[in-house]
Amino acid sequence: MTLRHRVIACLDVAAGRVVKGTRFLDLVDEGDPAELAARYAAEGADEIVFLDIAAAPEGRGTLLDVVERTARTVFVPLTVGGGVRSVEEMRDVLRAGADRVSLNTAAVADPVLITRCAERFGRQAVVVAIDARRRTAGESWEVVVRGGRQPTGLDALTWAGRAVELGAGELLLTSMDQDGTQAGFDLAFLHAVSRRVPTPVIASGGAGGPADFVAAVQEGGADAVLAASIFHRRLVSIAEVKSAMAAAGLPVRPVGGLAA
Amino acid sequence: MSAAGPRLALLDYGAGNLVSIEQALVAVGAQVGRATGPADLRGVDVLVVPGVGAAAPAMARLAESGLLEPVREWLAAGRPYLGICLGLQLLFEASDEDGARTFGRLPGRVERLAGVLRLPHIGWNSVERGGPHPLFAGIPPEACFYFVHSYAGLPPGGLEHPAVLGSTTHGGSFPSALVDEALVGVQFHPERSGPDGLRLLANALAILGGSTAFRPSPATAGPA
Numbered sequence: 001m002t003l004r005h006r007v008i009a010c011l012d013v014a015a016g017r018v019v020k021g022t023r024f025l026d027l028v029d030e031g032d033p034a035e036l037a038a039r040y041a042a043e044g045a046d047e048i049v050f051l052d053i054a055a056a057p058e059g060r061g062t063l064l065d066v067v068e069r070t071a072r073t074v075f076v077p078l079t080v081g082g083g084v085r086s087v088e089e090m091r092d093v094l095r096a097g098a099d100r101v102s103l104n105t106a107a108v109a110d111p112v113l114i115t116r117c118a119e120r121f122g123r124q125a126v127v128v129a130i131d132a133r134r135r136t137a138g139e140s141w142e143v144v145v146r147g148g149r150q151p152t153g154l155d156a157l158t159w160a161g162r163a164v165e166l167g168a169g170e171l172l173l174t175s176m177d178q179d180g181t182q183a184g185f186d187l188a189f190l191h192a193v194s195r196r197v198p199t200p201v202i203a204s205g206g207a208g209g210p211a212d213f214v215a216a217v218q219e220g221g222a223d224a225v226l227a228a229s230i231f232h233r234r235l236v237s238i239a240e241v242k243s244a245m246a247a248a249g250l251p252v253r254p255v256g257g258l259a260a
Numbered sequence: 261m262s263a264a265g266p267r268l269a270l271l272d273y274g275a276g277n278l279v280s281i282e283q284a285l286v287a288v289g290a291q292v293g294r295a296t297g298p299a300d301l302r303g304v305d306v307l308v309v310p311g312v313g314a315a316a317p318a319m320a321r322l323a324e325s326g327l328l329e330p331v332r333e334w335l336a337a338g339r340p341y342l343g344i345c346l347g348l349q350l351l352f353e354a355s356d357e358d359g360a361r362t363f364g365r366l367p368g369r370v371e372r373l374a375g376v377l378r379l380p381h382i383g384w385n386s387v388e389r390g391g392p393h394p395l396f397a398g399i400p401p402e403a404c405f406y407f408v409h410s411y412a413g414l415p416p417g418g419l420e421h422p423a424v425l426g427s428t429t430h431g432g433s434f435p436s437a438l439v440d441e442a443l444v445g446v447q448f449h450p451e452r453s454g455p456d457g458l459r460l461l462a463n464a465l466a467i468l469g470g471s472t473a474f475r476p477s478p479a480t481a482g483p484a
Contacts, residue, residue, distance in 0.1 A: 076454060199379065
């Protein structure tokens, strides 16, 4: 057999709680991150991602506590992103129990941060998250930061290639146009990045139904697929996604750890 | 060894996430302490060496903490050692990743995975076994384990080397589970591989500690 395509459950965390709503507004408390991570792991998630969407310096201790509680109860990989700005902060998150750290805004502001983190912890521990918005004309995307609120002028494909050259071991690609729409991933964006870089890429933003995940891999070239709200609201289960992927001939790890 | 089972030292040399492996060892019933210096190895029965990343900084940090020579002596004495990911890679002679000289307890070098488009190798993959072995007792052949690496140790003869117990395919095939006397090494992360990973950890400790006291935690174990 070969490497399985990962189905990743993402939890937006603020002040130590899972929140949802629209992604950055009208946040509603949805529960304890460690408990929800355990639920997703039991339902067959191949990896859990925590995104600290508040990313406030005063909340770091709370985040580290959540990471450690989760790592002590959930035996699947955990990636943590949001507000990591230095090698020391990355070290703290890893020591709390994260396997990998995702860099976003800080990497755009200081690209060599990617290299410093990769040299210290290995490239496999460094995920670079790229939030992108489609430009009005043609197949071109712009990097946006601060949760999508701030355009950077950076071309997303150029930045993707640069991030990998600097040491990123994986890219987490979120289409801000599709995010929250349930209209499907931006397949053209995924395809444009995945054919350009030698690392794996994670598709994020826009998943509505199981067929969207299949398309992200088959048409977008994604190695892994991620969703937050549709899993959270139980609109689609991880098992349904994996069944659709398996039916399309894509290798997945069966839910429950047992062969289908 | 006490009646409660062997004592484990988890080598803490600043190599990232120790929480997961520590908790997984506790979940299978082990007594675990962290070893940050040579004194912490006293009275210890099994050394557990985790870690991710490159070999050179790991060897440098082991030297800084005074653990390099004690670990070398531990291996020379043939004492029980469980190596996970980088903890396995350090057992080979050297690493192509950064040229580091490593412990040389196993012959061969750590080489970049060959014949593959995308690296790192991140995610869940199978381990093909040559035959039944206590390390995989109770674990179905189709079980998946979590990998996150770009390099792997390759002994002379490759997968035919007698220490190689299992192999994994990503592009080409590489050894992913090795057993040699009192040494167990896995390239994947059993502590991040769900119930099958916990079962494998319990099996490894039973082999290394000469004890059958270990069991997957009832709360997390899948069907045996």
